Amino acid sequence: MQEDLYYKIHDRNFGIYTKEEQNKLRASKIAIVGQGCVGELCSIISVRLGIGFTTIVDYDTLDISNMNRNVTARYSNLGKFKVDNMMEFLKDANPTVKIKAINKKLDESNAEEIIAEHDIVLQTLDNMASRVILHRAAYRLNIRCITISVAPAFR
Numbered sequence: 001m002q003e004d005l006y007y008k009i010h011d012r013n014f015g016i017y018t019k020e021e022q023n024k025l026r027a028s029k030i031a032i033v034g035q036g037c038v039g040e041l042c043s044i045i046s047v048r049l050g051i052g053f054t055t056i057v058d059y060d061t062l063d064i065s066n067m068n069r070n071v072t073a074r075y076s077n078l079g080k081f082k083v084d085n086m087m088e089f090l091k092d093a094n095p096t097v098k099i100k101a102i103n104k105k106l107d108e109s110n111a112e113e114i115i116a117e118h119d120i121v122l123q124t125l126d127n128m129a130s131r132v133i134l135h136r137a138a139y140r141l142n143i144r145c146i147t148i149s150v151a152p153a154f155r
Contacts, residue, residue, distance in 0.1 A: 030051050
């Protein structure tokens with residue numbers, strides 16, 4: 001059942017991806033650290049592409065300032081943890097993939113544990129110190145870490 005549903009959801013990918021390539025996406029594990037504007041868009045794309053396992057990481061809550069840029073931010077969810085808000089959205093967007101939410105602030109004591117056993121990490125943080133911590137952890141674990149950020153220079 002789950003297998004059939006997965007391929008029905010991703011049927012239009014074929015022609016762009018081969019079934020073998022789609023299966024590679026399905027077997028992949030991605031960690032997306034930061035669930036602000038950029039991070040949540042990456043999370044949405046991850047589950048829509050059919051990446052088999054997505055870990056989302058953030059410790060912040062939705063507030064009124066998120067309303068102008070976070071796609072899933074809704075007035076009724078203000079005050080809710082960003083990862084809880086995203087889990088609700090992502091599970092409904094693609095129930096055939098696995099999603100793990102980590103409601104923690106990334107720091108030197110937990111960075112490696114958070115990203116271990118992923119194939120790739122997307123860094124979508126707005127804090128320079130956290131960015132450095134994440135990249136160093138990924139380097140130590142030999143995991144590719146891609147920075148996707150549009151934060152202004154003063155950050």
